[in-house]
Amino acid sequence: MIRSAVKSASELCGQSDLSRAVDEFATCTSVELLQGTLFEIRFHAPRVAAAAAPGEFAQLLVDEGQVPLLRRPFSFSRVDISEGTVSFYLAAVGRGSSRLRLLHPGDRIRVLGPLGRGFSLPSSPGRSLLLAGGLGAAPFPLLMDQLIGRGEEVIWLNGSRSSSELYPDHLLPSGIQSRLIRTQDGSKGDPGLVTEGLPELMGVVQRIYACGPNPMLAAVYRSWASEVAAGHTAASLEVSIEAPMGCGFGTCLGCAIPLAAEGDESGPIGLCCRQGPVLPAQQLNWDQLLNQPAHLG
Amino acid sequence: MTMDPAVSLGRGLVLPNPVGVASGTFGYGFEAERMGPIAHLGAVYSKGTTLLPREGNRPPRISETSAGMLNSIGLQNPGVEVVARDYAPRWREWSVPVVVNVAGAGITEYVEVCERLSDVAGVAGLELNISCPNISHGMDFGTDPKRAKALVEAVRRVTELPLIVKLTPNVTDITEVGRAVEDGGADAISAVNTYLGMKISVKERKPVLPGMGTAGLSGPAIKPLALAAVAKLRRAVELPLIGIGGIGSTEDALEYLVAGADAIQIGTANFYRPGVSAEVLSGLIQFATDNSLQSWRDLRWSD
Structure with missing residues (x-):
């Protein structure tokens, strides 16, 4: 395990700016229950809201009573700076998220953020493909909002196992150029996986942003890499990934992610919270990433 | 408050107050420095540092876990050269004393790391980690009193820096190792490191963490166990004691001072409450004022 000083993760990929993070006592303003276990929870947290950028995340202290002990990291889903609110889109599947679903307007919890590195935004307008699988839709409404505000054309490709897991239309911003739906069971939109038909789409955009389960992202990456190699697209690909996370600001070293070094399959270990959660796809070692669990639950 | 909150750990190491942050929960202090003030801290105990850089575990x-967490980081660190050359000069600018936690695979490595740090400005002391559960042999020194004593003696010969020895609780009798490191020339003892633990995934029918599946348990779950270890050590050794294990509030810190600790380290709570150390310190000061303490030792349990 001892390795001589090669390029470090932060030299290779940069790192998050921790000076922007604020641990704010936030007041829950709404919990909107959606299909199944899905819900969107909103907090009044004006200092966090003022600093939040697309793809960045906050660490929510669900309970000060030590169960669950660790905070839960969620990407900012929607932000309203004028109202000072931040919203998170999640599913009540684990101990943390299930407790959050039971919060009521007026309840107060600590929200630490913004943390991590988010999506890069274009300097001049073009066309972006935003590709989400299931809960991976979470960071995209905020990203869309900012892209559309910059004059970008947005193609929204939302896939899930079934229609009950799709991101709800009424929470999306207006101005989306085109919307494509894929469900594995065919209950809405085209039947199949989000990766089907991707090569054609990749050829007509300058930027691709993807978020979803790691196996889906790996498939997107492979499709993209072969299109780039074949000269069929020059689009960039940024992915937002997950890893079991402790602190969110780089001290627990828990959220290790395998990076790819240039010309070397096995790069250094990075941290999802400092080098990610959004990374250019080529900076990740996808084979190793697929062999690790996604989150604490 | 009229009481001086400072704490002496021996060999000239005087902490401005008893509230430190535990090794492995605060990096080398630079992340926290970016996020807020750290000048209030009594001490920063750095991430475990080895001779060569270590990438850590996959x-x-x-x-x-319930009120706790398991970790198996595997001593990821940049190696002593980077610490001495790049980090220590930054610590020189701080008012907070920085104690470097030192780990090694054998006596030679511990000695070399300590020697390298000995005359480095910005390093206020050394904490020998003879208790890491996540590298092979890391815990051997901490479970065998003879080897623990030999290690402390060997390090003592190469450094004049204050020497703290961090003990593992994964022993039958922690006081045997405590007495051994006292005999070996340690200036203070910190107790305890993590407890060996495991979490099982029934779905996968195997441990959640890789390898043998064992890892270090920390957090509020271990506080009663760690308090008992500190209280036992207090009756066995004369050295200053630094209590560690599940501290996340003023009340927790006070309990350790009653049990016999001279100072404390906040660990896992730094992960979910980055501002916790400042709150604990102000709570302690308030308590001292309200109860007209002359010294933290007034709190100590004696019967």
Whole structure:
């Protein structure tokens, strides 16, 4: 395990700016229950809201009573700076998220953020493909909002196992150029996986942003890499990934992610919270990433 | 408050107050420095540092348990050269004393790391980690009193820096190792490191964390166990004691001072409450004022 000083993760990929993070006592303003276990929870947290950028995340202290002990990291889903609110889109599947679903307007919890590195935004307008699988839709409404505000054309490709897991239309911003739906069971939109038909789409955009389960992202990456190699697209690909996370600001070293070094399959270990959660796809070692669990639950 | 909150750990190491942050929960202090003030701290105990850089274990590395967490980081660190050359000059600018936690695979490595740090400005002391559960042989020194004593003696010969020895609780009798490191020339003892633990995934029918599946348990779950270890050590050794294990509030810190600790380290709570150390310190000061303490030792349990 001892390795001589090669390029470090932060030299290779940069790192998050921790000076922007604020641990704010936030007041829950709404919990909107959606299909199944899905819900969107909103907090009044004006200092966090003022600093939040697309793809960045906050660490929510669900309970000060030590169960669950660790905070839960969620990407900012929607932000309203004028109202000072931040919203998170999640599913009540684990101990943390299930407790959050039971919060009521007026309840107060600590929200630490913004943390991590988010999506890069274009300097001049073009066309972006935003590709989400299931809960991976979470960071995209905020990203869309900012892209559309910059004059970008947005193609929204939302896939899930079934229609009950799709991101709800009424929470999306207006101005989306085109919307494509894929469900594995065919209950809405085209039947199949989000990766089907991707090569054609990749050829007509300058930027691709993807978020979803790691196996889906790996498939997107492979499709993209072969299109780039074949000269069929020059689009960039940024992915937002997950890893079991402790602190969110780089001290627990828990959220290790395998990076790819240039010309070397096995790069250094990075941290999802400092080098990610959004990374250019080529900076990740996808084979190793697929062999690790996604989150604490 | 009229009481001086400072704490002496021996060999000239005087902490401005008893509230420190534990090794492995605060990096080398630079992340926290970016996020807020750290000047209030009594001490920063750095991430465990080895002779050469270590990449650490492959993920997954952490898992949550009831009121606790398991970690198997595997001593990821940049190596002593980077610490001495790049980090220490930054610590010189701080008012907070920085104690470097030192780990090694054998006596030679511990000695070399300590020697390298000995005359480095910005390093206020050394904490020998003879208790890491996540590298092979890391815990051997901490479970065998003879080897623990030999290690402390060897390090003592190469450094004049204050020497703290961090003990593992994964022993039958922690006081045997405590007495051994006292005999070996340690200036203070910190107790305890993590407890060996495991989490099982029934779905996968195997441990959640890789390898043998064992990892270090920390957090509020271990506080009663760690308090008992500190209280036992207090009756066995004369050295200053630094209590560690599940501290996340003023009340927790006070309990350790009553049990016999001279100072404390906040660990896992730094992960979910980055501002916790300032709150604990102001709570302690308030308590001292309200109760007209002359010294933290007034709190100590004696019967």
